[in-house]
Amino acid sequence: MVGMGCHNPPVDTSARPGRATALRMEGRLHVLRELHAGRIATRAELTTRLGLSRASALEITARLREAALVHEEAAPPDGRRGRPTTLLLPHPEGPLVCAVDIAHETWAVAVVELGGAVLARTTGHISSREADSVLNAVRHAVSGQLDEWGQRVRVLSVSVPGTVCGTRVVQASNLRWRDVDLSVLADLPVLAGNDATLSGLAESRRGxxxxxxxxxxxxxxxxxxxxxxxxxxxxxxxxxxxxxxxxxxxxxxxxxxxxxxxxxxxxxxxxxxxxxxxxxxxxxxxxxxxxxxxxxxxxxxxxxxxxxxxxxxxxxxxxxxxxxxxxxxxxxxxxxxxxxxxxxxxxxxxxxxxxxxxxxxxxxxxxxxxALGEDGSIIGAAETGFDHVLTESGITAWRAR
Structure with missing residues (x-):
């Protein structure tokens, strides 16, 4: 399982691809990250913002379409002369993140696509703060979303009101939790973070x-x-x-x-x-x-x-x-x-x-x-999930699914 907040193991570089392949991957990742952040919305913006030639932009977007990562549609006419550009959109069969927010009185499970749009959301009330009780309810909701969305969901990212190391809640004083393992929530890569940390991340990226x-x-x-x-x-x-x-x-x-x-x-x-x-x-x-x-x-x-x-x-x-x-x-x-x-x-x-x-x-x-209010922590959890997906290993795993 994958976690946030602790030391990471050393990276094995022995099987890395050649330089040209790596550069092509980095170019595609750059485009995906800019699209996810909302800084580009059309192919024309891709060429101007990233300094790409039209040929390079065509090649990158074609590869992303083939990998079911990006979808293109004709942009509505804007009255300008010249060839109309195309809109860059998340692919309708593209990768998703399942984001979870466990609060003191409620929990929420959301499925989020590239760009931050929420496709589905389930919520519940916490009647007992016992860790097993809360995690059982959340696990059931997560399982329902995974049944619905299948292998498109690449990672589970969890927000909790406590100190987190890896996938473990080291201490959540107000929930009375100590050393609670969140990796039991799904048979997926699991990320976990503190709710206020993730709220701050969301405000910095989208708020x-x-x-x-x-x-x-x-x-x-x-x-x-x-x-x-x-x-x-x-x-x-x-x-x-x-x-x-x-x-x-x-x-x-x-x-x-x-x-x-x-x-x-x-x-x-x-x-x-x-x-x-x-x-x-x-x-x-x-x-x-x-x-x-x-x-x-x-x-x-x-x-x-x-x-x-x-x-x-x-x-x-x-x-x-x-x-x-x-x-x-x-x-x-x-x-x-x-x-x-x-x-x-x-x-x-x-x-x-x-x-x-x-x-x-x-x-x-x-x-x-x-700017995001109570949704900040679940938005931050989704952002952390896409940080995991939008990597060389994440895209390689997506293509090989």
Whole structure:
């Protein structure tokens, strides 16, 4: 099985093809990646964007059609003189990725084609957070999609709210999972990643951070997670724990976190903090608690408004510290973080700017709300799946299926 977030084994180069063959493969992969990213849509754009001759573009697209990777259709007339171009589209029998999003209360399984379009989607509610119960339900849904789409599905890519190494969930504190193997979900190559990491990847490729070379993403759900994305690649660290920003000691050192540490930032910024500050409640359901407090604040409840203001300041101070340490071009936020910024923008902004070192204040990295919302993690999982498919080995396996 294949995983994300841990050291990869050395690559065997003993049987690599000749240089000319390799260059042709790389050219086709470049076209497929540009098509998948939405940066080309016609053969004319292929020639201009990639600097190809018309003959080379014809040859590459012909090979991709033969391999059931790309389909071409005549573009609608645009009133211009000259020969009309053709649209480049995913092949109707082309490769697919099965993407899974396991959250705290729900799960979703989607089948995605080249270019990111979702062809099918199944969802379910999590009644028991026991790993076996959740994985059995997801495995059944995945099996149904594989029965429908067959060998077109090349990889299963899974998003989970926890620390991931390879295909194993090392720790998902809020689900109470430890050392859970996700490779049991399908007899396919399996990839796995943290939900906030994959949300950040999706924002950098298809969302609010597409124009940034270095982007920081932060997601508040049950706790806080995120990722630094550099040139479209998430910085997941040596063992997959990169981006566990919620467990930085930005909180009260007397308060114990579910992860086993004390003083985690998690405990100051999610629904647990909002309920504690507003009504002195200990909440077992942080998402629901966050929405209750935010709604009460909007309705004029002074205690709820003070809690929202306090949590927005705690979030802003932490974001300032991360900007000092990581130097991103911009920050994107999702989940409850988006609601906090909307509810208390001045409190957040004041705390954020106060936490920045002097040179960062001359050009403050902007903070943007997610463009993808709750779909970010499953979109990121699909992106990771296509990173696996759109490789020399992935295309070779596709052609040999």
């Amino acid at each position: 609010a951070a597409v124009d940034a070379d270095v982007a920081l993403h932060l997601k508040i759900d049950v706790g806080l997670g995120g990722i630094l994305v550099v040139n479209g690649a998430p910085m997941t660290g040596a063992t997959g724990g990169g981006g566990e920003f919620g467990h930085l000691p930005f909180g009260d050192p007397r308060r114990r976190c579910l992860c086993g540490a004390h003083g985690c930032w998690d405990t100051e910024v999610d629904g647990r903090a909002l309920a504690r500050l507003a009504w002195q409640e200990d909440s077992a359901e942080p998402r629901a608690a966050a929405q209750r407090v935010l709604a009460a604040a909007r309705s004029g409840d002074p205690a709820a408004a003070r809690a929202v203001d306090s949590v927005a300041r705690a979030f802003g101070r932490g974001v300032g510290g991360l900007v000092n340490a990581l130097d991103p071009r911009l920050i994107t936020v999702s989940g409850v973080a988006t609601d906090l910024l909307a509810a208390a923008p001045e409190s957040f902004d004041t705390a954020y700017r106060a936490g920045l070192i002097a040179f960062q204040r001359t050009s403050v990295p902007p903070v943007r709300a997610s």
